[in-house]
Amino acid sequence: xxxxxxxxxxxxxxxxxxxxxxxxxxxxxxxxxxxxxxxxxxxxxxxxxxxxxxxxxxxxxxxxxxxxxxxxxxxxxxxxxxxxxxxxxxxxxxxxxxxxxxxxxxxxxxxxxxxxxxxxxxxxxxxxxxxxxxxxxxxxxxxxxxxxxxxxxxxxxxxxxxxxxxxxxxxxxxxxxxxxxxxxxxxxxxxxxxxxxxxxxxxxxxxxxxxxxxxxxxxxxxxxxxxxxxxxxxxxxxxxxxxxxxxxxxxxxxxxxxxxxxxxxxxxxxxxxxxxxxxx
Numbered sequence: 001x002x003x004x005x006x007x008x009x010x011x012x013x014x015x016x017x018x019x020x021x022x023x024x025x026x027x028x029x030x031x032x033x034x035x036x037x038x039x040x041x042x043x044x045x046x047x048x049x050x051x052x053x054x055x056x057x058x059x060x061x062x063x064x065x066x067x068x069x070x071x072x073x074x075x076x077x078x079x080x081x082x083x084x085x086x087x088x089x090x091x092x093x094x095x096x097x098x099x100x101x102x103x104x105x106x107x108x109x110x111x112x113x114x115x116x117x118x119x120x121x122x123x124x125x126x127x128x129x130x131x132x133x134x135x136x137x138x139x140x141x142x143x144x145x146x147x148x149x150x151x152x153x154x155x156x157x158x159x160x161x162x163x164x165x166x167x168x169x170x171x172x173x174x175x176x177x178x179x180x181x182x183x184x185x186x187x188x189x190x191x192x193x194x195x196x197x198x199x200x201x202x203x204x205x206x207x208x209x210x211x212x213x214x215x216x217x218x219x220x221x222x223x224x225x226x227x228x229x230x231x232x233x234x235x236x237x238x239x240x241x242x243x244x245x246x247x248x249x250x251x252x253x254x255x256x257x258x259x260x261x262x263x264x265x266x267x268x269x270x271x272x273x274x275x276x277x278x279x280x
Contacts, residue, residue, distance in 0.1 A: 038271045041210030042177025045275035054142045054173055057152050063170045067280070068185070071192035075184070078191045079234030089239050089263065091229030094199045095121035096260045098246035106132055106139020108243035109201050109224035110156060113279075114163055116199035116228050131159045138222060141203045141276045142171070156201050156224070157279045167198065173277040174270065183270045187235040189280045190227060190266065199228035202240065202269065203276035211268045213242060215258035227278070230266065238266045 056064065078090070094116035099108035107128035115121055131147045132139050132155045145151035148162040157169040172189065174182055193200050206212045206221040213225065229239035244252055245260030 041207045045176040071188040074191035075187035075235045087231040087233035092116040094228035096241040099243040105224040112226040113199045113201045176275045183267045186270045201279040204272045214262040
């Protein structure tokens with residue numbers, strides 16, 4: 001999580017309200033609101049965004065095209081394998097960590113996402129924050145060069161690729177109001193990553209009146225989470241690890257209502273990431 005309102009290259013998060021009781025499994029988000037709410041949220045993002053124009057490197061464009069082609073149809077194949085009416089979560093098994101301060105959702109998400117691949121928990125968020133150049137405004141989606149060789153301006157994928165050689169992480173930007181095609185592509189991408197034992201780092205931009213992550217308040221929040229699983233019914237639902245979960249309320253006042261692990265509609269989380277995107 002990070003600053004409540006800092007529409008810049010930063011992407012982190014916020015503050016909350018609703019009480020939530022966990023009963024053994026991941027918490028489940030409420031059903032998404034009406035399409036009009038999502039459209040209004042997208043319009044607000046477009047009006048207020050100050051992120052500089054994003055540019056992928058030639059290698060990132062090549063890799064994005066290659067991975068997209070490899071992932072195409074993955075959600076449909078997952079649905080064909082699943083049992084109708086008995087959807088289960090398929091997970092790459094990331095290890096949740098609670099962020100160490102109010103603006104370290106980026107470093108926490110980085111180490112959580114890395115753990116999906118190698119199952120190592122409790123890595124230093126301080127070291128991750130140094131590599132990401134995280135500051136009190138949060139961790140940038142774009143526009144900050146990571147403290148690693150050959151940075152591209154996208155710190156999360158740059159540090160993940162530095163830490164996991166050969167992982168091929170690439171940023172996928174989303175429009176302010178993601179389309180049906182964007183949502184279908186995200187379902188393919190989470191199935192593709194999970195099948196390879198990788199998680200996705202998602203950059204949420206929650207706004208008043210729009211959809212929110214489980215336990216987050218109805219206010220503007222920038223936040224990073226690690227998405228590490230999907231339902232076997234075509235990824236209609238995804239599982240994510242929220243670094244606010246487990247944070248003392250003395251650090252984040254609403255953290256007590258946020259689960260460490262939650263599930264949410266894949267379409268809803270794609271809408272939440274609109275105007276930023278995800279790293280897959």
